[in-house]
Amino acid sequence: MDRTTYATNSIRSSRHALVLVPALTVLVLGILWVTILLRLQVEKSAVMRDTRVAARTLADALETHTLKTVHDVDEIALLVKYGYERTPQSFDLAAYRAYGLITADTALQVTIAGADGRVIASTLPFSGMVDLKDREHFRVHLSPADIGLFISQPVIGRISGQWSVQATRRIDRPDGRFGGVVIVSEDPAYLTDGFYNNAALGQRGMIAVISGRGFMLSRRAGNSPSRSGEALPSNYVPLGKTVLADFSDPIDHVDRVVASRHLEKYGLTVVAGLSVDEALDDYFRMRRVYVTMAATITVMLAALSAWITALIVKLLNGKEELRRLSQTDRLTDLPNRGNIVELLDEAIAAPGAVGRVAVIFVDLDSFKELNDTYGHQCGDEVLVLVAARLRATVKQRGAVGRLGGDEFLIVLKADAITGVVEQMVTELTAALKVPLNSHWGVERVGASFGLAILQAGEDSSELIRKADFAMYEAKNRDLAYRLELDTDRIFAR
Incomplete structure (x- = not known):
């Protein structure tokens, strides 16, 4: 019926509202994590930007350091070159060193090789003939073109016996011919x-x-x-x-x-x-702190959300149970008197209800004698069994409720209501003739039916009163089944 549908929809709406709690939690956590991740991304970008600036600064400083080192080496090479070219016969390399003209702190040695590649002089002592004509830093200057300062690949020096970079310049004779090479050996490290x-x-x-x-x-x-x-x-x-x-x-x-x-x-x-x-490194430490903090907040919020959701579910279930208990007959689990009357009121209030709504008043025969003979426990069992038969017969075609004692009310709504009522009474009579299989040995129970169809101006109490009156007339007159068209009442037993 409409009221049941409304109640069901209300419950569903309440349960759908439960989604708001975890949804809000997910939203808050999403904002938290997005904020933290964006913050971390900004921090990482800033660190990388600063690192690039630092790398450029270091490269500039290294460029200056390297240029100074090479410049110092080249000054020594040029000094020795021009001194030797002016006075090759009297040039004294040892004197240059003694006078502090060769001052590079890192120069391993300064060497002069003649045009034939043999070492003429060196700041390091050597013995015998040292021939350098096969070395790249010597051969590269054999070309007439002045290539300036040549820096060789690191090699092991034939005089020093150490790894060194050979910075060399060509020595020219007065007539421009090749006169040898000045070699400044530098520690590459x-x-x-x-x-x-x-x-x-x-x-x-x-x-x-x-x-x-x-x-x-x-x-x-x-x-x-x-x-x-x-x-x-x-x-x-x-x-x-x-x-x-x-x-x-x-x-x-x-x-x-x-x-x-x-x-x-x-x-x-x-x-x-x-x-x-x-x-x-600092960013990674900060990231661990942020992630740990966010994870802790996530766990706390998730736990709080779960607790609140569970509490709301419990409250809703309690509310639903209270609603069900307030509207349900505890013995038969059928709608109680108040509930079935409300369902009838909703059916009557619907448009076009006149002539399309009917009630069947059901009263069990000789129920008092059954209670007196077998006791109230037997009577309760019979009421439960009869309620199940009524509900199974009516199904989704109407609503069945217990008014109290051994009285039940069935609410029906249909276009051809008279035929529906007749068919329903026939089915109910047949259902009650089936043995009950009671534990107390009660196999069958009779029932009287009173029926009434809604007329203009009637309300639920008037309709129930008419059906009750019809049931008593049927019981008193002991009629099997009669339809009174002049009063629109149906009697049955």
Whole structure:
């Protein structure tokens, strides 16, 4: 009926409202996590931006350091070159050194090789003949063209016996012919060891000086020793120009932000790199704090939401149970008197109810005698069994309720109501003739039926009164079945 539908819809609406609690929780948590993730993204971007700025600054400083080192070496080479070219016969390299004209702190040695490649003089003692004509830094100057300062790949010096970078300049004779080479040997490690600073570069930073001719002059990463003379890994080739990039180092497999500066005059490139993990170390700690905080809040809100939802469910279930108890006959589980009357009122209030709404008043025969004979427990069992028969017979075609005692009321609504009522009474009579299978041995129970169809101006109480009166007339007259068209009453037993 309409009231039942309304109640059911009300309950469903209340239960649908339960979704609001977890939905609101999810919304709050979603905002929380989105805010934290966006904040972390902003922080990470700021850290990476600062790291790129720091890498560029370090590359600029390394460029200055390298240029100064090469410039100092070139000054020594030029000084010795011009001094030797002026007075080759009387040139004294030892005197230059004694007078402090060769002052580079990192110069391993200064050597003069003649046009035939043999060493003429050196700041380090040597014995016998030392021939350098097969060395690249000697042969490159055989060409008449002045190539300026040439910086060789690191090699082991034949006099010093140490790894060194050979910076060389051509010596010209008065007539312009090739007269030999001035060689300044430099420790390649100084290019990086003399610059590396843990405070600026961290424990996993990296600096390198690479040659445009495909080799590494010097490279240092962290506290590891500097490396020199290696072939340039393919990943380093793009760094041969002035760039700023994220770089996965193929040598030690560390991800870095690197900046490079190309020294075009000398064909060199300096590279400074900062470890991404080190740069993000504070960010990672902050992220752990944020995520831990957000996870804790998530668990707390989820638990609170679950508790509130469970409490609301419990309250709704209690409310539903109270509603059901207030509207249900506890013995038969049928709608009680108040509920069935309300259902009848709703049916009567519907448009076009006149002539389409009917009630059947059901009263069990000799129920008092049954109670007196077998006791009230037997009577209660019979009422439960009869209620089940009535409900199973009516099904979805109407509503069955208990008015009290052994009286039941059936509410029907249909277009051809007279035929529906007749068919219903026939089915009810047949249903009650089926043995009850009572534990007390009561197999059958009779019933009297009083029926009334709604007329204009009648309300529920008038309709029930008419059906009750019809039931008593049927009981008193002991009629099997009669339809009185003049009063629109149906009697049955």
